[in-house]
Amino acid sequence: MVSANFSIFIIFGLSIISYILTKQMIPLFINKFLSANISGIDVHKASKPKLPESFGVVTGCIFLVTCFIFLPILYSPGSISVENFPHNEFVEMVASLLSICCMLLLGFIDDIFDLRWRHKLFFPTLASLPLLIVYHININSTTVLIPRQLRHIFGVSVDLGILYYIYMGMLAVFCTNAINIYAGVNGLEVGQSVIIALSVFVFNIIEYYGSARKSHVLSLYFILPFLGVSSSLLKYNWFPARVFVGDTYCYFAGMLFAVIAILGHFSKTMLLFFIPQVFNFIYSLPQLLHFIPCPRHRFPLLTKSGVLEPSYVEFSLNEISLIGKICFGILQKFHLIKVYRKDNIKVKCNNLTLLNITLVIFGSMHEEMLTTKLLMLQIICTGIAFTIRYPLASLFYDV
Structure with missing residues (x-):
């Protein structure tokens, strides 16, 4: 297995390629989406132009392809023996990609069939199951630290058991739908996701040499290609938008944030990066x-x-x-x-x-x-x- 520094250098290079590829692919699919009537009306323009919808599926697929190419490089047979193969880490990455892939598919189905809200709440729970199963098998840590001021009552930590898994499932539901309902103007869905991703990136760099380095390295493997494809999409979704991202992108971005928060063990920090989304959700x-x-x-x-x-x-x-x-x-x-x-x-x-x-x-x-x-x-x-x-x-x- 290649070193962490070198692997991050590789995924950074692949992320740049994904940015360029997304930038070139989006214009090629605009007419194809319009021909298939996958479109929507931009009601905030006087001319009410018809724009292609659901371009989150294009960026999501390029993200997945980037990660699939990265996996055999990261776990190349020549750099690691069978006896020392990090099975737990490999399974975590595959399960994460599976959850993101499922959410991308379900989001595209939502864009096509315009499903009801009760289905939108069920989708993230369903898509997060592979990740939660792997978390239970590999990690199964359900304890939370108690603030100093309350330790004389509850102790240093409390084991939440099944409640912790319910919390993680609800985190996936919140992240996907919080971005989805905080939308409605050109560039907002992708813009907020890019800023949250940059916040996570800075946090990972700060914690890179800390005790939880492995978790933050894993987070960087996902956040860098996400920034690559999203930055390119933002160019076409910014005012005046040439494409709509659809629920597909909101679900894709939300599930990605939930995945890295769960496997990176910084779900509370992730929620801090969602302050506007939390306010918008409570307000709504x-x-x-x-x-x-x-x-x-x-x-x-x-x-x-x-x-x-x-x-x-x-x-x-x-x-x-x-x-x-x-x-x-x-x-x-x-x-x-x-x-x-x-x-x-x-x-x-x-x-x-x-x-x-x-x-x-x-x-x-x-x-x-x-x-x-x-x-x-x-x-x-x-x-x-x-x-x-x-x-x-x-x-x-x-x-």
Whole structure:
């Protein structure tokens, strides 16, 4: 088996090739996707152009091919004997690629057949099963460290048992769907994924010579080719977009982040890199759970002047449940929604997404500006994440 430094050099070179290949392949498939009617309407453009959809499948396939080529190089027969072959590590990589491949396929099926939300929640759980099985066989570590302040009650660590596997399965569900619901404008899905991937890359480099080096090397094997294909896709998905990435890319990216978080043993750190997505998910819950009416599409609306404004949902307070009324009251109290009252019963408020609340706070703006502001927020939250992970974590854990 080649050394870690040399293997990273190889995967870095392959990632550059994957970037170039993706950049060349995307234009070749645009007309093919349009001919197959795999397309969507860009509603945030006055001309309402028809763009090819689901280009996450192109980038995902190039990512998988890159990793498949890398595997025989990493585990070349000439560099390692049969007796010393790292079976556990090899199985972990194959299981990870299997989970990502399954999620890519299921995401493409979702784009084609436009499945319901209950299926979207089931897909990541199904795709993560090979990874969880391998984790159970090879690692089976289900203990979590307790903060210093609580160790006199719970001890140094607690074994969560089956609950830890449920947590990891839910992590896969969250990562895939959190990116999927935080979307709706050109460049946002790929842009946020690239920033999260860069955050993971920096974290892996910082921890490279630490005690968990092996886990971070494994993470780099996946994050580098992902950055290669995603950076190329971003060029075509940035405003004005020439292609749509579809649910395929969101599921592919989310599963990849879940995979490296689980096998790299830094799921809590990964969630810190998802701060905007966590806020958007929690903020969206009243509508996702239908405590407040939820329209099929909640993305911002294009005005006649060519800028975006928040989209709204109109409903009667008598129609929603008690929980819905409580959620509505809390959101209104903390100025997290903009409310228009038609009378004492009927109200209109912005849809509960980070995109809409950004437009409520800063006012109507151009689509490219909205994407830029949201990606800047992602970068700021990455800085907060590293602050929590290092200076603040030392107050609670021995780091």
